[in-house]
Amino acid sequence: MKEKGYLDMELLRFTTAGSVDDGKSTLIGRLLYDSKSIFEDQYDAIEETSKRRGDENINLALLTDGLRAEREQGITIDVAYRYFATPRRKFIIADTPGHIQYTRNMVTGASTANMALILVDARKGVVEQTHRHTFIATLLGIPHIVFCINKMDLVNYDEDKFYQIKEEVEAFASKLDIHDVRFIPISALKGDNVVHKSENMEWYRGETLLYLLETIHIGSDYNHIDCRFPVQYVIRPHSDEYHDYRGYAGRVAGGVFKPGDEVMVLPSGFTSKIKNIDTFEGTISEAYAPLSVTITLEDEIDISRGDMIIRSNNQPxxxxxxxxxxxxxxxxxxxxxxxxxxxxxxxxxxxxxxxxxxxxxxxxxxxxxxxxxxxxxxxxxxxxxxxxxxxxxxxxxxxxxxxxxxxxxxxxxxxxxxxxx
Amino acid sequence: MKAYNLTHLKELESEAIFILREVAAQFERSGLLFSGGKDSIVVAHLARKAFHPGKLPFPLVHIDTGHNFPETIEFRDQFVKNINAKLIVGSVQKAIDEGKAVEESGFNASRNALQTVALLETIEENKFDACIGGARRDEEKARAKERFFSHRDEFSQWDPKHQRPELWNLFNGRKNYGEHFRIFPISNWTEMDVWQYIMYEDIEIPSIYKAHERKVFIRDGVIMADSDFINKRPEEVTEQRIVRFRTIGDMTCTGAIASSASSLTEIIDEVSASRVTERGTRADDKRSEAAMEDRKKDGYF
Missing domain, CATH: 2.40.30.10 (Translation factors)
Structure with missing residues (x-):
C-alpha cells in the first residue's frame, strides 16, 4: 500500500476494553511503542516511578494515569485519551478503566468510537466481562468490533483454542446487533500479530491488528443518507459588506447537503432552497458529516439554535x-x-x-x-x-x-x- | 463515485469549530486566552473560521507576566490588528504591585505560578463565564484528563475526580452564578497536528519558533535564553548559539533547543524525529510529578 502524505491521513477513534489482567496496557503500550509514540522523557519518567513503586515491569498505565489520586492508588479513575499516528492514519484511543465505574467510562469512551478492541485472555476464554464489553460496544453502536484473543503464547499458539473462543463469542454475539466483527490471535507481550505478522501462527492468514486499524473502511461510519443539519448558531455580521447576511452555522449530522437543494426547516415546516454552503475558504459544493459549515437559504425564514434543516422527502x-x-x-x-x-x-x-x-x-x-x-x-x-x-x-x-x-x-x-x- | 471521507486535519478542525460555536451559543461572556504561542494562535485562527463572515464574538485575553519574549508581544499586537480583534491584557506586574501576588526569589524564580492570580483577577473583572484555551491532552498527563468543557467552581478550582462525562457532541455548560468553564477546542490535537495545520493553513507564528541566533546559557541541561528577568548563577556563562523554541512560555521557564530548522517543513521533520515531548523544555512542569495538576486545581490554564 502506498504511504500517504499527512494531507491524506484519516482519523480513527477506537476504544479498548479489558482489564489489566487481559494485557490491555501491554497492548496499548506495544502499539504506542512500536509506532514510536512514546517519548524518551515520558518513558524515563514512568520508568523511574515504576522502580520507586517496586513494579516489576515498566507500568505503561502511568503514561496517562495523570492524576495524583490515580498514581497513588494505582487505578485509572477516568477515561484516558492517548494519541498515535502511523503514516496512514491518526488514532485516538479512549482507554477505559477495567473495573471502577466501568459502564460509565466505557459508555463515554465508546460514544464517539469507530472501533472497539475487546481483549480476551486465551487461557480463560469468554468470561462475564467479555459479555459486558460486547454488550456496551453494541449498545453504543460502535461500527466495528475486534476481538483480540490475547496471550496466545501461553496456550502454545494453539489454533483450536482460538477457534473455540471465536465460536463462543459468535454464539453470544448472534443475539446482538453487530455488523462487523473480527478476530485476531495475538500476543501483546511478544508482539505476535500486533504490528508484525506472527511467525508462531502460520495457521492464521488474516491481518495484523495495526494493519486492520490502518485499513478498515470507516467512510460509512457516518450516516450519509438522511439529511440532518441541527442549527447550532446564527451568524449575522451586521457589517457593511455582509449587511443582510444570515448564515446558519452547524455540523452536518447526516446526509449530503448541496447548494440548490430543496430543504425544510423544523419545527416551523417552512421550505426553501440552499443558497450557499459557506466556509472560511469560500463556498463549497457539498457538505456531509461531520463537517462544520454555514448554510444560507434563498428565503428569509425565522430560524434559531435547536432548529433542524432537513430534506422534506426524508424527515426525522x-x-x-x-x-x-x-x-x-x-x-x-x-x-x-x-x-x-x-x-x-x-x-x-x-x-x-x-x-x-x-x-x-x-x-x-x-x-x-x-x-x-x-x-x-x-x-x-x-x-x-x-x-x-x-x-x-x-x-x-x-x-x-x-x-x-x-x-x-x-x-x-x-x-x-x-x-x- | 467519491467517498465521503474527511482528512484527519479537517475532522479535527470541524470538531474544534463545533466547540467554539458551542461556546458562543451556551455562554454570555467568553474570552479566548491568547498567549502568543502556537496553540492559542491556532485556536484564534479556528475561531475566525467558526464565525466567518462575522467577527469574533469574544475578545482575546492575554495574561502578561511581564517576562515575555519581546518577539511574542510584538507578534501579539500585530496579530490582534490583523484579525481586527479586541485584546484584554491581565497583568502579573499589576497583581504584584497591588500586593495580590508575591514575586518568587532565587535562581529559579518564575512568574509562571503568579499568572493564576492575574488570570483569576481578569476573569472576575470581566465577568467571564467561559475562557477558551489551547491546551491539548497529549501535552501533559494531567491535561490528558481534561474535558472539552471543563467546569470551575466559584474559586476557579478544578475538581478532576468529579468531572462531567462528555458523550457524542453533547456539551453541558450549565453552571451556577460565579462559576465558569474552561473550554479546550483542540483537546484532541497532538503537537504534530498543530504543526501540520499551521503549515497547511499557512498560519503566521512568532519568529522564535524558527531557528535564530541568540545569547543563551545552560541550566540543568536546558538551554535558557539570557534576559534581564533571569538570575544567573556565577558559573552560568552566556554564549551565542543557533536555537529555536518548541513551546513559548515565559523567558524564565522556557528552554530552547539547538536547532537549525528555519522552515515549517524542517520543523515538522524535527518534531517527527524528536524523542522527547515538547514540555521537556519547560521548567514549570519539572517542579514535581504533579506540578501541572496542582496548578490546574488552583485555576491555572
Whole structure:
C-alpha cells in the first residue's frame, strides 16, 4: 500500500476494553511503542516511578494515569485519551478503566468510537466481562468490533483454542446487533500479530491488528443518507459588506447537503432552497458529516439554535414521547417521575422520566422487570416525555440525532446518557 | 463515485469549530486566552473560521507576566490588528504591585505560578463565564484528563475526580452564578497536528519558533535564553548559539533547543524525529510529578 502524505491521513477513534489482567496496557503500550509514540522523557519518567513503586515491569498505565489520586492508588479513575499516528492514519484511543465505574467510562469512551478492541485472555476464554464489553460496544453502536484473543503464547499458539473462543463469542454475539466483527490471535507481550505478522501462527492468514486499524473502511461510519443539519448558531455580521447576511452555522449530522437543494426547516415546516454552503475558504459544493459549515437559504425564514434543516422527502421522527436505553452515571439514583434537563443535538429541553420498563443485566443480557431502581452504572429502558418536540432518528440509524444526555437541574451534573430506541 | 471521507486535519478542525460555536451559543461572556504561542494562535485562527463572515464574538485575553519574549508581544499586537480583534491584557506586574501576588526569589524564580492570580483577577473583572484555551491532552498527563468543557467552581478550582462525562457532541455548560468553564477546542490535537495545520493553513507564528541566533546559557541541561528577568548563577556563562523554541512560555521557564530548522517543513521533520515531548523544555512542569495538576486545581490554564 502506498504511504500517504499527512494531507491524506484519516482519523480513527477506537476504544479498548479489558482489564489489566487481559494485557490491555501491554497492548496499548506495544502499539504506542512500536509506532514510536512514546517519548524518551515520558518513558524515563514512568520508568523511574515504576522502580520507586517496586513494579516489576515498566507500568505503561502511568503514561496517562495523570492524576495524583490515580498514581497513588494505582487505578485509572477516568477515561484516558492517548494519541498515535502511523503514516496512514491518526488514532485516538479512549482507554477505559477495567473495573471502577466501568459502564460509565466505557459508555463515554465508546460514544464517539469507530472501533472497539475487546481483549480476551486465551487461557480463560469468554468470561462475564467479555459479555459486558460486547454488550456496551453494541449498545453504543460502535461500527466495528475486534476481538483480540490475547496471550496466545501461553496456550502454545494453539489454533483450536482460538477457534473455540471465536465460536463462543459468535454464539453470544448472534443475539446482538453487530455488523462487523473480527478476530485476531495475538500476543501483546511478544508482539505476535500486533504490528508484525506472527511467525508462531502460520495457521492464521488474516491481518495484523495495526494493519486492520490502518485499513478498515470507516467512510460509512457516518450516516450519509438522511439529511440532518441541527442549527447550532446564527451568524449575522451586521457589517457593511455582509449587511443582510444570515448564515446558519452547524455540523452536518447526516446526509449530503448541496447548494440548490430543496430543504425544510423544523419545527416551523417552512421550505426553501440552499443558497450557499459557506466556509472560511469560500463556498463549497457539498457538505456531509461531520463537517462544520454555514448554510444560507434563498428565503428569509425565522430560524434559531435547536432548529433542524432537513430534506422534506426524508424527515426525522418528531415527538415528545421518547423511548430510551439509558445509562445512569450519577451517585444520586434516577428519580422515577423526576424532571431533568435534556440535551439533544443543539436543542435543550426538559423531560419527565415517565416509566422505567426494565433494567438490563449487562452480564447475562437478561431483562430485570421487577427491579426498577436505577443506580450508577445501571442500564435501563425508560420512557420520557419532553417539554417540546425532538427531531430525532433511532440511535442505530444515526448516533448524532439519536442520542441525548440528561442533566440534574439541581447540581448541573450530566447524570445519564440515552440512546433513542 | 467519491467517498465521503474527511482528512484527519479537517475532522479535527470541524470538531474544534463545533466547540467554539458551542461556546458562543451556551455562554454570555467568553474570552479566548491568547498567549502568543502556537496553540492559542491556532485556536484564534479556528475561531475566525467558526464565525466567518462575522467577527469574533469574544475578545482575546492575554495574561502578561511581564517576562515575555519581546518577539511574542510584538507578534501579539500585530496579530490582534490583523484579525481586527479586541485584546484584554491581565497583568502579573499589576497583581504584584497591588500586593495580590508575591514575586518568587532565587535562581529559579518564575512568574509562571503568579499568572493564576492575574488570570483569576481578569476573569472576575470581566465577568467571564467561559475562557477558551489551547491546551491539548497529549501535552501533559494531567491535561490528558481534561474535558472539552471543563467546569470551575466559584474559586476557579478544578475538581478532576468529579468531572462531567462528555458523550457524542453533547456539551453541558450549565453552571451556577460565579462559576465558569474552561473550554479546550483542540483537546484532541497532538503537537504534530498543530504543526501540520499551521503549515497547511499557512498560519503566521512568532519568529522564535524558527531557528535564530541568540545569547543563551545552560541550566540543568536546558538551554535558557539570557534576559534581564533571569538570575544567573556565577558559573552560568552566556554564549551565542543557533536555537529555536518548541513551546513559548515565559523567558524564565522556557528552554530552547539547538536547532537549525528555519522552515515549517524542517520543523515538522524535527518534531517527527524528536524523542522527547515538547514540555521537556519547560521548567514549570519539572517542579514535581504533579506540578501541572496542582496548578490546574488552583485555576491555572
Amino acid at each position: 421522527k418528531i415527538g415528545q414521547d421518547i423511548d430510551l436505553m439509558l445509562c445512569w452515571f450519577n451517585e444520586r439514583k434516577l428519580v422515577p417521575n423526576g424532571k431533568y434537563a435534556l440535551r439533544h443535538t443543539t436543542m435543550e429541553a426538559r423531560c419527565l422520566v415517565k416509566s422505567i420498563l426494565y433494567k438490563v443485566d449487562i452480564n447475562t443480557l437478561h431483562r430485570k422487570e421487577d427491579d426498577k431502581e436505577v443506580n450508577m452504572n445501571d442500564i435501563a429502558r425508560v420512557k420520557i416525555r419532553t417539554t417540546k418536540p425532538l427531531f430525532y432518528d433511532r440511535y442505530n440509524r444515526n448516533r448524532s440525532t439519536g442520542s441525548v444526555i440528561l442533566i440534574d437541574e439541581g447540581t448541573n451534573e450530566t447524570v445519564a446518557a440515552g440512546m433513542i430506541v
